[in-house]
Amino acid sequence: MLHEIIRLGNPMTSQPVQELLSLFTEPQAGPIGSPGFNAEFCKRLTRASGAREASIWRLMPDNRLYAEYGTNISPEHLNRFSLDLGEGVTGASVQSGRTLTVNDTQNSPRHNARMDEEINFRTRSMISAPMIFQGTPYGAVNILNHAGGGSFPDSWETLMAMIGIMYASALSILPMEKERAGMPKKKSVKKQQTTIVGMSPCIQDVLHLAMKAGRSRVPVLIYGETGTGKELAARKIHESTAGKKGPFVSINCAALPENLLESELFGHVKGAFSGASADRKGKFAAASGGTLFLDEIGEMSLTCQAKILRALQEMTIMPVGSEKEIPYDARIIAATNKDLNTQVKSGHFRKDLYYRLCGLEIHMPLLHRRQMDIPLLVRYFIDKFSPAKDRPPTISPDTMALLVNYTWPGNVRQLEQAIMAALAVCDRDEITLSDLPVWLRSAPTAMPETIVADPAPPKDLPSSLDPERDRFIAALSETRYPGTGRWNIAAAARQLSMNRKTFSYRMKKLNITHVQDIP
Structure with missing residues (x-):
């Protein structure tokens, strides 16, 4: 859908269209x-x-x-x-x-x-x-x-x-x-539901897959760059899981050294190591009956990977310093910003663990591919963080245009920080350009006319910037017809455990349209 706007002439960057879209973020509009x-x-x-x-x-x-x-x-x-x-x-x-x-x-x-x-x-x-x-x-x-x-x-x-x-x-x-719509009114809300703001096709794809994943116990692997909302997607799956009663527990596997990660995951018994003055439950046990989210699992050492694999296979864990295995009952969702298929080929990630984790893959889109969501995200963050809850400030059209046209290398998290900074200095009823952080005001507009599309990344960029596209290209390259160089779409789809229709749709979204794209 977004590619069509680019191909046919992009009206999204015109001032009247920007003013139309910004209406949804203006409280005074009623x-x-x-x-x-x-x-x-x-x-x-x-x-x-x-x-x-x-x-x-x-x-x-x-x-x-x-x-x-x-x-x-x-x-x-x-x-x-x-x-x-x-x-x-x-x-x-x-x-x-x-x-x-x-x-x-x-x-x-x-x-x-x-x-x-x-x-x-x-x-x-x-x-x-x-x-x-x-x-x-x-x-x-x-x-x-x-x-x-x-x-x-x-x-x-x-x-x-x-x-x-x-x-x-x-x-x-x-x-x-x-x-x-016939939805029952809730008398009380025990726990606030996770909000994923946006109506762009790519974020709706994520929500659709999250709802599907919640209907089964299939393993889920979430790919996405920093700040794209991987944990939000994992929480959405947890909330959509039928009959879920237990907690959502998360751990960033890249944030802890290897000697501490094992204790955090599996727990330890008293005296297991210096400073272990009491038994301590790990994340696996804490998530029992719910969901354990393993963020940045691609950063985990091979030693820890082997222990995670064993826990997934046996559905039991062994706390550090103990010889007793303890059963657990938690759904595992993993996330990474690396292409694990490439990591497997290079020997940095275990193939057997990769197959255990990747039953269903969800790819979080970069914010610059969600241009139409930015006005909604801006209003959401203003309402969330504004000190004046009863009358939050509006945002000027030229300020909104700058926010929409910026590339956002830090994705949604960077946009959130920019709005928080603007609210901290804004002392009027309207956020203007002067309220934005200096780094944003001085940045060149990087997407002046074609920012709406899902563009193909330049071929000289590292594969980690678009791991999904690289996986598709690798599959097409490995399965093409011998001697002709032509693609075998059906074989490539089978290699990635997809049906042909879904594979072809994703190819179009990733702008893989020519045999020349394949090395």
């Missing part, structure tokens, strides 16, 4: 879905897209779509209009879950002219984007009649799809929407 918000949303949407008109339709419990707002349409007229699912372009969009573009409505069997007749309007072209988030439909957003005549630019179909997801994502967290 609650999402309120009349005031919808009016401003449609105003900015028509300005950004070049449309003459825009409208918002909502799906109600009777499974009909009702017109909620339309530019230049009175409330009295709006109240007359409703559609069955599948009726008209809007109904078909919501029913199918696909963004639909009609360039000539007069010759389209899908177009329903009833509304045009009622308000004395002629629809010539339109794009209808469903508002769907995590499988729940909320309605549709439409733009009608490009001001320049003719059809809308092709890139706007893709962008409208993203806007529909963004609107639905914002609606999904409103209490009234949970009630409308």
Whole structure:
């Protein structure tokens, strides 16, 4: 989806589009879905897209779509209009879950002219984007009649799809929407749920896989650079696990020396070593009945790897200084910023442990591949860290543009620190460029026009910067047809334990499109 925006011309970097997306982060715009918000949303949407008109339709419990707002349409007229699912372009969009573009409505069997007749309007072209988030439909957003005549630019179909997801994502967290969707009200919340902010396709892929992983006990290996949210994904899997009662316990395997790591993992008995004045339970035992998250497992020594492997095989642990094996019952999720397949080939990681850990792989996207999520993340961090909880500051459009266009080598964690620093010095109702850290203000804009895409990394970069792409390229190289150099997609997919359709989809996302990519 993001590649399409680049290929067809990127409207994301235009000022009107930035102002449209930033509306979701502006508290003064009013609650999402309120009349005031919808009016401003449609105003900015028509300005950004070049449309003459825009409208918002909502799906109600009777499974009909009702017109909620339309530019230049009175409330009295709006109240007359409703559609069955599948009726008209809007109904078909919501029913199918696909963004639909009609360039000539007069010759389209899908177009329903009833509304045009009622308000004395002629629809010539339109794009209808469903508002769907995590499988729940909320309605549709439409733009009608490009001001320049003719059809809308092709890139706007893709962008409208993203806007529909963004609107639905914002609606999904409103209490009234949970009630409308039939979700029971919770009287009390014992424990706060993990929040992964974002509606970009790549982060939605992560959430989808996390939910799937929670339905089984399959081992999970999470790949991702520092600051991408590997532990958040692990917590999401833990929370999605059916019948989970135990705790979520994490340990950073890179943060402790080898002589301490074993004691931290397996515990020790009194007198096991100097300073062991009492028995101590390790992380495996502490996580019993829940989940143990082994972060940065690629940094672990081969000696510790062997002991982890034994614990996974036997489902027992032996505390340091003890000769008694103790059973444990914890789900293991591991994470790394290294390509373990490459580590196995170089002898730095045990092959048998790698196969034990990698039942399902989840790849955390870099923040610069999640450009459309940055406004949502900014608002989330402002709300979270602002001293003025009742009236957090807004953020100026040029400041938001800089945040969106920055490369973020430290990923979400670096963005979080930047917002915390800005809040510490901001003494107004709006965060401006002068409030940002010096290193950010002085940094060149590294992604001026093509920052939305999932670009292929330059071939001279180290493989650790994109381990998933390297794994795919290695599989394609090793399985290509002898003597021809052509790819054997089915064989490469089997080598990575994927079906062909999933493998081909990931190839496209990783921008592996030419045989020349394969060394």
